[in-house]
Amino acid sequence: MGAAAPPRPRLKFADTQIEMSHGAGGKASRRLVEGLIAPAFANPALAPLSDAATFLLGGTRIATTADGYVVKPLRFPGGSIGELAVNGTVNDLAVAGARATALMASFILEAGLPAAELRAEVEAMAAAARCAGVPIVGGDTKVVEHGMCDGMYVSTFGIGEVDERLTLDPRSVRAGDVVLLSGPIGDHGITILLARGELDLEADLQSDTRSVWPFVERLIATCPAGVRWMRDPTRGGVATALNELARDCGLGIVLREEDVPVRREVRGACEVLGLDPLHIANEGQVLAVVAAEDAERALGAFRSVAGGDGACLIGEVRAERGGSVIGVTRYGGTRAIDMLVGDPLPRIC
Amino acid sequence: MCLAIPGQVVELVPEQPALVKVDVGGVRRNVNVGLFEPGEIGLGDWVLIHVGFALSRVSESEARDQLRMLGALGEDELAMEEVRGYTFAADAERR
Amino acid sequence: MTTMMKYVDEFRDPALIATVAAEIKRSVDPGRHYRIMEVCGGHTHAIYRFGLRDVLPENVELVHGPGCPVCVLPTGRVDDGLAIAAQPGVALTCFGDMMRVPGTKGTPLELKARGADIRMVYSPLDALKLAQEHPELHVCFFAIGFETTAPSTALTLLRARELDLRNFSVFCNHVTIVPAIRAILDSPDMRLDGFVGPGHVSTITGCRPYEFIARRYGKPVAVAGFEPLDLLEAILMVLRQIHAGVAKVENQYRRIVPWDGNPGALRALATVFELRPYFEWRGLGFISQSALKLKDAFAEWDAEVRFEVPGVRVTDPRAAQCGEILKGVLKPPQCKLFGKECNPEHPVGALMVSSEGACAAYYRYARIEA
Numbered sequence: 001m002g003a004a005a006p007p008r009p010r011l012k013f014a015d016t017q018i019e020m021s022h023g024a025g026g027k028a029s030r031r032l033v034e035g036l037i038a039p040a041f042a043n044p045a046l047a048p049l050s051d052a053a054t055f056l057l058g059g060t061r062i063a064t065t066a067d068g069y070v071v072k073p074l075r076f077p078g079g080s081i082g083e084l085a086v087n088g089t090v091n092d093l094a095v096a097g098a099r100a101t102a103l104m105a106s107f108i109l110e111a112g113l114p115a116a117e118l119r120a121e122v123e124a125m126a127a128a129a130r131c132a133g134v135p136i137v138g139g140d141t142k143v144v145e146h147g148m149c150d151g152m153y154v155s156t157f158g159i160g161e162v163d164e165r166l167t168l169d170p171r172s173v174r175a176g177d178v179v180l181l182s183g184p185i186g187d188h189g190i191t192i193l194l195a196r197g198e199l200d201l202e203a204d205l206q207s208d209t210r211s212v213w214p215f216v217e218r219l220i221a222t223c224p225a226g227v228r229w230m231r232d233p234t235r236g237g238v239a240t241a242l243n244e245l246a247r248d249c250g251l252g253i254v255l256r257e258e259d260v261p262v263r264r265e266v267r268g269a270c271e272v273l274g275l276d277p278l279h280i281a282n283e284g285q286v287l288a289v290v291a292a293e294d295a296e297r298a299l300g301a302f303r304s305v306a307g308g309d310g311a312c313l314i315g316e317v318r319a320e321r322g323g324s325v326i327g328v329t330r331y332g333g334t335r336a337i338d339m340l341v342g343d344p345l346p347r348i349c
Numbered sequence: 350m351c352l353a354i355p356g357q358v359v360e361l362v363p364e365q366p367a368l369v370k371v372d373v374g375g376v377r378r379n380v381n382v383g384l385f386e387p388g389e390i391g392l393g394d395w396v397l398i399h400v401g402f403a404l405s406r407v408s409e410s411e412a413r414d415q416l417r418m419l420g421a422l423g424e425d426e427l428a429m430e431e432v433r434g435y436t437f438a439a440d441a442e443r444r
Numbered sequence: 445m446t447t448m449m450k451y452v453d454e455f456r457d458p459a460l461i462a463t464v465a466a467e468i469k470r471s472v473d474p475g476r477h478y479r480i481m482e483v484c485g486g487h488t489h490a491i492y493r494f495g496l497r498d499v500l501p502e503n504v505e506l507v508h509g510p511g512c513p514v515c516v517l518p519t520g521r522v523d524d525g526l527a528i529a530a531q532p533g534v535a536l537t538c539f540g541d542m543m544r545v546p547g548t549k550g551t552p553l554e555l556k557a558r559g560a561d562i563r564m565v566y567s568p569l570d571a572l573k574l575a576q577e578h579p580e581l582h583v584c585f586f587a588i589g590f591e592t593t594a595p596s597t598a599l600t601l602l603r604a605r606e607l608d609l610r611n612f613s614v615f616c617n618h619v620t621i622v623p624a625i626r627a628i629l630d631s632p633d634m635r636l637d638g639f640v641g642p643g644h645v646s647t648i649t650g651c652r653p654y655e656f657i658a659r660r661y662g663k664p665v666a667v668a669g670f671e672p673l674d675l676l677e678a679i680l681m682v683l684r685q686i687h688a689g690v691a692k693v694e695n696q697y698r699r700i701v702p703w704d705g706n707p708g709a710l711r712a713l714a715t716v717f718e719l720r721p722y723f724e725w726r727g728l729g730f731i732s733q734s735a736l737k738l739k740d741a742f743a744e745w746d747a748e749v750r751f752e753v754p755g756v757r758v759t760d761p762r763a764a765q766c767g768e769i770l771k772g773v774l775k776p777p778q779c780k781l782f783g784k785e786c787n788p789e790h791p792v793g794a795l796m797v798s799s800e801g802a803c804a805a806y807y808r809y810a811r812i813e814a
Binding site: 351352353354355357373374381383384385386395397399400401402404405407408409411412414415416419420422423 | 449450451452454455459460463464466467484486539566567568569570589590592593595596599642644645647648670673677698699700701702706708709712
Binding site for chain 2: 205
């Protein structure tokens with residue numbers, strides 16, 4: 001791990017300016033990172049381009065991650081930017097097999113931001129950090145002129161120790177392995193879309209923001225040798241995360257579409273807006289690929305965690321159609337499931 | 350070409366008679382019913398929604414008939430012939 | 445997890461789908477090739493999304509038609525809309541579908557990133573509301589769509605007139621489906637055996653406008669819904685007509701489509717719009733009486749009257765074979781640009797633009813066989 005990255009087609013960044021799509025977590029984001037940013041910094045720890053970088057420090061395998069949070073509105077049903085900033089970084093470490101040991105936080109604040117809003121976010125961060133059992137040990141604050149940012153942006157940095165029993169690597173994924181998901185998808189992305197109010201849609205829906213470490217911890221305790229790969233499917237959704245895996249392991253992934261858990265309201269919103277729940281962001285779910293012989297035990301592990309009753313086996317890895325993700329239905333229909341292109345835009349006509 | 354979806358009228362908006370609140374799978378939105386006569390769309394009705402407008406009222410009996418007919422396709426050949434007869438009879442009636 | 449949606453999930457029932465698919469298999473003549481066009485882009489999208497080609501016999505070929513309003517909008521019209529957005533004090537509103545459609549100088553999303561005031565709306569009424577809330581702005585709605593969408597624009601315009609709202613206008617690009625179907629039927633390389641008719645257009649127009657297809661051209665038509673069972677049943681209806689040697693218009697989507705359409709919507713269309721003498725379709729060229737414009741009584745709200753637009757015709761890249769694909773002569777991967785220069789992120793041709801376009805749907809959902 002962290003040594004030689006699997007071969008990957010070199011992406012060129014030829015776009016002339018930054019668009020919103022470069023931040024949406026789909027193909028454009030990938031092009032930006034792989035075509036413009038990563039080549040300048042090229043080094044072995046960066047090469048896998050996973051959500052957390054791992055390296056040896058004094059004989060211990062360390063995972064680190066940094067993540068910026070920009071969200072409009074700052075507060076939304078089920079959470080706020082502060083909780084996202086803690087949970088997101090805890091989760092990036094968790095799916096690298098590391099429990100967060102410490103976090104740091106950097107704030108960019110807009111002049112004119114009510115102090116009460118900032119205090120509420122700082123308290124939300126403190127509560128989320130307590131809940132995840134991780135201290136916030138340092139940080140930075142900067143203020144920009146009014147109109148230069150949407151209230152506040154938060155960046156967090158996290159560090160943790162990788163569980164030594166694990167070898168997480170896309171290249172360890174084998175045909176026959178199964179794909180496990182911790183719960184229903186799309187709650188966060190649809191909640192944010194509705195909370196912006198532009199679409200005038202209402203639903204009783206909450207962001208799923210939470211620490212996924214309890215899932216990872218239980219999974220490692222149950223079948224440490226059978227866990228091949230994990231990811232928290234945030235921007236770009238499950239479809240994008242699995243496409244990245246398919247590309248990195250060179251195998252095909254078959255999703256049983258009816259088995260992917262989606263809440264009624266998320267489906268409703270997706271049907272109204274012409275969106276695919278597989279492309280919608282999550283902030284409290286884990287995707288894991290585990291060995292077939294561990295499938296039931298791994299599923300049991302996820303389900304035994306509080307809030308894990310919606311966990312499901314949603315698909316498996318096949319040797320055929322390497323590099324792609326295929327959806328299959330019970331009546332035998334198949335479709336290629338692509339990465340997200342750009343931002344998920346409502347389709348109307 | 351045009352994304353439209355059935356939803357149920359769950360609330361009338363008294364101060365705006367052209368609007369009703371429609372629920373699609375637990376997602377609610379105000380929808381304009383100005384393409385219908387006043388009072389033609391009532392509470393509990395199912396309507397087809399497109400860009401914030403109700404285009405059509407869903408007929409439950411037609412939906413049930415369709416499913417029943419398609420289900421009958423799976424039965425034996427004789428029953429299937431009956432279904433075909435039924436389809437064409439229904440067509441003739443409608444014209 | 446139970447996520448039952450009424451009038452949706454019943455029509456995605458795997459066992460029933462298998463039943464109807466088996467009936468289709470039983471009914472086809474193995475020695476014969478069938479070419480059936482689904483006119484509507486929504487059908488194209490559904491066929492790929494639900495993997496319906498996998499349950500159809502190999503000799504039943506679905507040909508993707510021109511019913512995608514974003515795909516058939518010529519580049520020149522996109523440029524005109526974006527020229528309106530470039531005017532000071534103007535907010536251009538459009539559906540999400542338009543945001544990635546390339547004009548000569550970029551897509552609405554790219555222009556927005558460069559600072560133009562372009563906003564996505566879910567409904568034309570949302571654009572009207574924006575105008576009411578922001579009297580300092582002029583809000584222009586970039587209207588696209590077939591007969592399904594045009595009545596919504598019409599009611600919005602009637603409301604604008606009622607409110608005497610002067611900071612609102614519509615850039616009208618509404619088109620009508622029948623002339624496009626006729627253009628395809630008149631095309632010398634047409635080799636179609638029947639049509640799956642556009643279900644949502646028909647909620648407005650009813651089924652009568654398609655009768656000429658059966659009468660004059662002798663081709664069967666089944667107006668269809670958008671769920672897997674709807675499409676399969678419609679295909680079965682068309683096949684049965686072919687085998688019986690008859691051609692008529694059948695309504696598969698009876699639960700939604702009244703035979704005579706929506707009279708209120710037709711009245712609203714007649715009040716607000718008139719036919720343009722001709723209109724350019726991307727890939728198909730100029731088609732007479734195939735598009736709507738605002739009547740003179742609504743000139744106050746007509747963006748084409750209010751604003752100077754370039755009105756320049758922009759020809760499609762010669763290498764893109766959109767026209768042949770739209771008419772069903774070629775399949776998407778047979779185009780030289782498919783998947784190479786032309787892909788959903790950087791569409792060159794019309795049909796790669798919208799996810800309902802034949803090429804984008806093919807690229808996104810069906811490349812597995814390539």
